[in-house]
Amino acid sequence: MAHLSDGTLRRMVDEPDAHGGADARHLESCADCKARYSTVSGDARAISSLLTAPELKVDIASAFNRVRTAPAARPRLGFRLPVMRPGSRPVVLAFATAVAAIALLVTAIAQDSNTFTPQTLTPVPVTMADMQALSQLSAYGTISWTKQPAPQIATSADDATAASGLPVPKVAALPTGVSSTVTYAAMGKATAVFTFSKDKAAAAASQAGKTLPALPAGMDGAQLTVTVGPAVAEIYGNMSKPAAGSDITQANLPQLIVGETTAPVATSSQVTVVQFENYLLSQPGISPELTAAIKAIGDPSTTLPIPIPVQFATSSAVTIQGVQGLALGDNTGVGAGVIWIKNGVVYGVVGTIKRDDAVNVANQLT
Amino acid sequence: MTTDRPDDGSFEALFTAEYARVAGIANRVLMDQGEAEDVAQEVFVDFHRLHSASAQYAPAWLHRAAAHVALNRLRGSRRRQRREVAQATKESDRTVDPQNVFEVSEDRRHVRQALARMAPKPAAVLVLRASGLSYAEVAQALGVGIGQVGTLLRRAEAALRKEVTSGTSL
Numbered sequence A: 001m002a003h004l005s006d007g008t009l010r011r012m013v014d015e016p017d018a019h020g021g022a023d024a025r026h027l028e029s030c031a032d033c034k035a036r037y038s039t040v041s042g043d044a045r046a047i048s049s050l051l052t053a054p055e056l057k058v059d060i061a062s063a064f065n066r067v068r069t070a071p072a073a074r075p076r077l078g079f080r081l082p083v084m085r086p087g088s089r090p091v092v093l094a095f096a097t098a099v100a101a102i103a104l105l106v107t108a109i110a111q112d113s114n115t116f117t118p119q120t121l122t123p124v125p126v127t128m129a130d131m132q133a134l135s136q137l138s139a140y141g142t143i144s145w146t147k148q149p150a151p152q153i154a155t156s157a158d159d160a161t162a163a164s165g166l167p168v169p170k171v172a173a174l175p176t177g178v179s180s181t182v183t184y185a186a187m188g189k190a191t192a193v194f195t196f197s198k199d200k201a202a203a204a205a206s207q208a209g210k211t212l213p214a215l216p217a218g219m220d221g222a223q224l225t226v227t228v229g230p231a232v233a234e235i236y237g238n239m240s241k242p243a244a245g246s247d248i249t250q251a252n253l254p255q256l257i258v259g260e261t262t263a264p265v266a267t268s269s270q271v272t273v274v275q276f277e278n279y280l281l282s283q284p285g286i287s288p289e290l291t292a293a294i295k296a297i298g299d300p301s302t303t304l305p306i307p308i309p310v311q312f313a314t315s316s317a318v319t320i321q322g323v324q325g326l327a328l329g330d331n332t333g334v335g336a337g338v339i340w341i342k343n344g345v346v347y348g349v350v351g352t353i354k355r356d357d358a359v360n361v362a363n364q365l366t
Numbered sequence B: 001m002t003t004d005r006p007d008d009g010s011f012e013a014l015f016t017a018e019y020a021r022v023a024g025i026a027n028r029v030l031m032d033q034g035e036a037e038d039v040a041q042e043v044f045v046d047f048h049r050l051h052s053a054s055a056q057y058a059p060a061w062l063h064r065a066a067a068h069v070a071l072n073r074l075r076g077s078r079r080r081q082r083r084e085v086a087q088a089t090k091e092s093d094r095t096v097d098p099q100n101v102f103e104v105s106e107d108r109r110h111v112r113q114a115l116a117r118m119a120p121k122p123a124a125v126l127v128l129r130a131s132g133l134s135y136a137e138v139a140q141a142l143g144v145g146i147g148q149v150g151t152l153l154r155r156a157e158a159a160l161r162k163e164v165t166s167g168t169s170l
Helices: A006-014 A021-029 A031-050 A060-068 A089-112 A128-140 A157-164 A198-207 A273-281 A288-295 A355-363 B008-030 B033-050 B058-076 B080-093 B098-117 B120-130 B135-142 B146-165
Strands: A120-126 A141-147 A152-154 A182-187 A190-196 A223-228 A231-236 A256-262 A265-269 A303-309 A315-320 A323-329 A336-342 A345-351
Touching: A006 A021, A006 A031, A006 B146, A021 A031, A031 B098, A031 B120, A031 B146, A060 B008, A060 B033, A128 A198, A141 A198, A152 A157, A157 A182, A157 A231, A315 A336, A315 A355, A323 A355, A336 A355, A345 A355, B008 B033, B008 B058, B008 B120, B033 B058, B058 B098, B058 B120, B058 B135, B098 B120, B098 B146, B120 B135, B120 B146, B135 B146
Parallel strands: A120 A303
Antiparallel strands: A141 A190, A152 A182, A182 A231, A190 A223, A223 A265, A231 A256, A256 A345, A315 A323, A323 A336, A336 A345
């Protein structure tokens, strides 16, 4: 009989009964295998000792409650947008809040018509300081979801359409190097309400050592309601089989995302245009550039500002399918994307691809 | 986290059955209860968002994810050394033989550093097995045949031993 393999010997250390009697008899009679068994078991004991860890005492009920109450509004879908690689959750959260805050701000500016239904978009440069300042919006009121965003993975394009009510965009040809493995994601409508609170604002100002400017009547309790979605996305990359045996790090890195969502709709009550705009833009930390960019938006009732973190990406105007769009990133392949609005639907193509590839995919989308 | 999914009852059952083990796998890597439970929470939230709790592969997915997320934290964390120093101090406080404790602590510190340097699969096989998973469970978590586990484990142990032998009491 041939000598036992190292793998067999190793398993015999842990599970002596797992192998047949022939293996055990060979081990008994073979000096060579005995010597190797001794080495293997010695290593196993030593490594086992080194890998011991302090005893863990867990409270499963408390842990479950923590998971149940974990933030709901993290529409991460298990991946991170490649154009946003800050590697830091606070920065991502600040960015997301800045996006929401700017949407609310433009809504307020557009309040003449009391609704905001964008038809086109414009880039707005956002600095880290802007993000931090705008992310403090919750200190001045409450942001609540009357209908929480519930992104989900769909098993097919048809399921994604059924869940979102939107047709799934079809990519004509994938850029070189992008996996054809595709995962579908869908989300129904979600609605957020920001309610301004005079007391919270005063407390926040006081904490910062500042006095709140005199508030106009009606500001306290003023509400802004923003509805986003439905949305649908195709995610290309090796992440569609998150079952046993798949590599979770791969699941976190899609190569290309093609998404479409109904343009956000916002309505407001009680606040006036000038009061709300001046109020938000007067927050400490907002850069003059952002203030100028917001004020420079030609027709705020129909223009969706796309915040571009100045440290992470550059942007330029492009024509996509006959309408004006916005391209982000460059041709290095590190990360690029395009976004455009057509017939009230916002489309986006983003990934670890070249800017020109993103434009091509966007133009050929059907 | 949304709590209105139809399989929430199954999720709670899965959580109750697997939480201690998932946190234990992370603790094996990080040697820190707070961080280990943080990893466990992240893993369960991600699982709940993407999968059905009644899926057959659920435990295997959770075990593998716990190992990978914890190892990623170990690789990426600049706080690692501070944590290890604190851990070594804690252990030396409650042990009688200072020399022995110093060596054990040093060895564990080296072994975590070596784990962080290893390729994901060998590191995961060591962590999963050391966390008490059977050969069958390790095989399911890593998506390999049960007959391969012994070989993977032996190679990983040899590689780890080689990495840490120098400068330790191993």
